[in-house]
Amino acid sequence: MDEVAILGVGMHPWGKWGRNFTEYGVHAARQALADAAVDWRDVGFVSGAITVRCGYPGYVSGSTFARALGFNGAQVASSYAACASGVTALSVARGQILSGACDVALVVGADTTPKGFLAPADGDRPDDTDWLRFHMVGATNPVYFALHARRRMALHGATPEDFAMVKAKNSRHGVHNPNARYPKEYGIQDVANSPVVSDPLRLLEICATSDGGAALVVSSMDYARSLGVVDPVRVAGLSTVTPTYPDTVIDCPTWRPIRLPEPTPRTLDSRSRSVQGHTRKPEWVQETWTWPRCTTSPRRWSWTGTSSSGSARWVRRSPCCDPERRASVGGSRSTRVAGWVRSARLFRPRPSPRSAS
Numbered sequence: 001m002d003e004v005a006i007l008g009v010g011m012h013p014w015g016k017w018g019r020n021f022t023e024y025g026v027h028a029a030r031q032a033l034a035d036a037a038v039d040w041r042d043v044g045f046v047s048g049a050i051t052v053r054c055g056y057p058g059y060v061s062g063s064t065f066a067r068a069l070g071f072n073g074a075q076v077a078s079s080y081a082a083c084a085s086g087v088t089a090l091s092v093a094r095g096q097i098l099s100g101a102c103d104v105a106l107v108v109g110a111d112t113t114p115k116g117f118l119a120p121a122d123g124d125r126p127d128d129t130d131w132l133r134f135h136m137v138g139a140t141n142p143v144y145f146a147l148h149a150r151r152r153m154a155l156h157g158a159t160p161e162d163f164a165m166v167k168a169k170n171s172r173h174g175v176h177n178p179n180a181r182y183p184k185e186y187g188i189q190d191v192a193n194s195p196v197v198s199d200p201l202r203l204l205e206i207c208a209t210s211d212g213g214a215a216l217v218v219s220s221m222d223y224a225r226s227l228g229v230v231d232p233v234r235v236a237g238l239s240t241v242t243p244t245y246p247d248t249v250i251d252c253p254t255w256r257p258i259r260l261p262e263p264t265p266r267t268l269d270s271r272s273r274s275v276q277g278h279t280r281k282p283e284w285v286q287e288t289w290t291w292p293r294c295t296t297s298p299r300r301w302s303w304t305g306t307s308s309s310g311s312a313r314w315v316r317r318s319p320c321c322d323p324e325r326r327a328s329v330g331g332s333r334s335t336r337v338a339g340w341v342r343s344a345r346l347f348r349p350r351p352s353p354r355s356a357s
Helices: 021-036 052-059 061-069 085-099 129-135 141-156 160-174 188-193 221-226 265-273 323-328
Strands: 004-015 045-049 075-079 104-111 196-198 211-219 233-235 285-290 300-306 311-317 333-337 340-346
Touching: 004 021, 004 085, 004 221, 021 052, 021 061, 021 104, 021 211, 045 061, 045 085, 052 061, 061 075, 061 104, 075 085, 085 104, 085 211, 141 196, 160 188, 211 221
Parallel strands: 045 075, 045 104
Antiparallel strands: 004 211, 004 233, 104 211, 285 300, 285 340, 300 311, 333 340
């Protein structure tokens, strides 16, 4: 009762073609419809999958593909889940069929990519881990996934041979697909002999950015039988679940704020005497922890805590301290450690407000 039938498949060759993603999706969709012997006008649901790099049409991929094929009154939906966009779109179509909302659906995924690394969308988003790893740390996709690989090796005992087996398995399938980007079979030793890109990942393990598309025509089992398809290929189930373990920064597995040792009274006393010849008490010292300076980011977030009260708050600061403001508080001293900046400043205590009487 939970199965849906795959009636037809289609694919646009993968490579670097430099055309609009809609062309790839329409090509794959028409192949899938022809393979299934299903008329486009009989499709009751279009489930599109694409990335947001393609602008507004990519955000509404379902309706974009439906319009290019010729509106037929079908329901549409659009899915974007990064590398899981295709399976998400298929999951949506499966749910529509099993619920009885439609009998036959078209699932279309396509993509077109720029040259070089896939960077996040422009803007200043300090709470976006994808943006942070590019603009604040410079970690491109190979570096980012290499960190994940190293983490898996450290925590779960994975080996470079385990990762090489994935490429070897994929290449065995690519040999039989004329539309594959690299239709050549590689063995584990071939992967091990390829150059290191970002340890432990090697050249043959890096996914190339590609243009192309793929499509499926899926239906209920009853609809398949009505077409005379007695034993179709079936989708028995899909899994697109989240982990069950807690990890609040899963996208940045090795990024943690590093706290320096608390300053000693001697350090504080020495620093306080250097400000205008006056001695300041240690409780007037304010410590600030900030993100590293970045020329592409006009602002950044920092955590501020005052030792006298133990209070903590998040404030927004400019990349560089204003000279006049720095002079007003008696100067600053910063030490950069492991990508973080620690600043100690001395503040004069404000006098208590005079009584109205």
